Amino acid sequence: MGDELKPLIVGVIDEPDLKSAQLAKKDGADVLEARLDLWGLSLEDTRRFLLKLKRIGLEIIGTNRWELEGGRFKEDEEARIEFLIHMLDILDYVDIELECGVRDDVIRKAKEQGVEVIVSCHNFELTPDEDELSMIVSRMKACGADIGKIATMVNDLHDCLRLFELLLDSPMRLSVITMGELGRHARVIAPIYGSALNYGFVREAVAPGQMSVGEMKRLLNVMAV
Numbered sequence: 001m002g003d004e005l006k007p008l009i010v011g012v013i014d015e016p017d018l019k020s021a022q023l024a025k026k027d028g029a030d031v032l033e034a035r036l037d038l039w040g041l042s043l044e045d046t047r048r049f050l051l052k053l054k055r056i057g058l059e060i061i062g063t064n065r066w067e068l069e070g071g072r073f074k075e076d077e078e079a080r081i082e083f084l085i086h087m088l089d090i091l092d093y094v095d096i097e098l099e100c101g102v103r104d105d106v107i108r109k110a111k112e113q114g115v116e117v118i119v120s121c122h123n124f125e126l127t128p129d130e131d132e133l134s135m136i137v138s139r140m141k142a143c144g145a146d147i148g149k150i151a152t153m154v155n156d157l158h159d160c161l162r163l164f165e166l167l168l169d170s171p172m173r174l175s176v177i178t179m180g181e182l183g184r185h186a187r188v189i190a191p192i193y194g195s196a197l198n199y200g201f202v203r204e205a206v207a208p209g210q211m212s213v214g215e216m217k218r219l220l221n222v223m224a225v
């Protein structure tokens, strides 16, 4: 991943379209997130498109998000995981949910193939209190995540502050994502506090309050991060 301290901008590729990926790179994305659950392709077509995506020259995160945390993969859990595992040889990072029942199998297989593991946790309703947030980070660390990722809904500005403190005190590489309109500004502040991966859209927002890759890059440049 290069300089580990550098906050990275992740361009979310929400459809199998190379032009979006090229635009993400041009606008300043450091990494691409392949949202396999949003592509709606067969396993073979997904592999084919991922191989094309690789030629863009950026590292790729594979995410096949389950519906429980905002994803749209249509088949059952077994198929979702099989899909993800079939892509590991093409990916640089894999995103797996902390609460996934076969999380540890996915982590083991990813590590066997030299793929970095992002263990994620989303809450579309609220930002938990400090103790619960710390507990989530401890669980992410304990299961062997290379990067932990916590995306929560911001209902009060104190929610952002708790997430920033979590970053400052984190015992591991961590990303926090402040969802919702009230959290929008903090999506570009979080990298300053050390958030490892910072997600922006190319075409349209795929999560509440998300900014585009270009907006994020420009704002980070203004703040000289």
Ligand SMILES: O=C1C[C@@](O)(C(=O)O)C[C@@H](O)[C@@H]1O
Pocket (backbone or CB within 6 Å): 012, 033, 035, 063, 095, 120, 149, 151, 177, 179, 199, 200, 206, 207, 208, 210
């Ligand atoms: O977990 C995240 C963060 C995200 O939900 C966001 O709010 O920017 C976007 C997703 O694509 C990604 O997997």
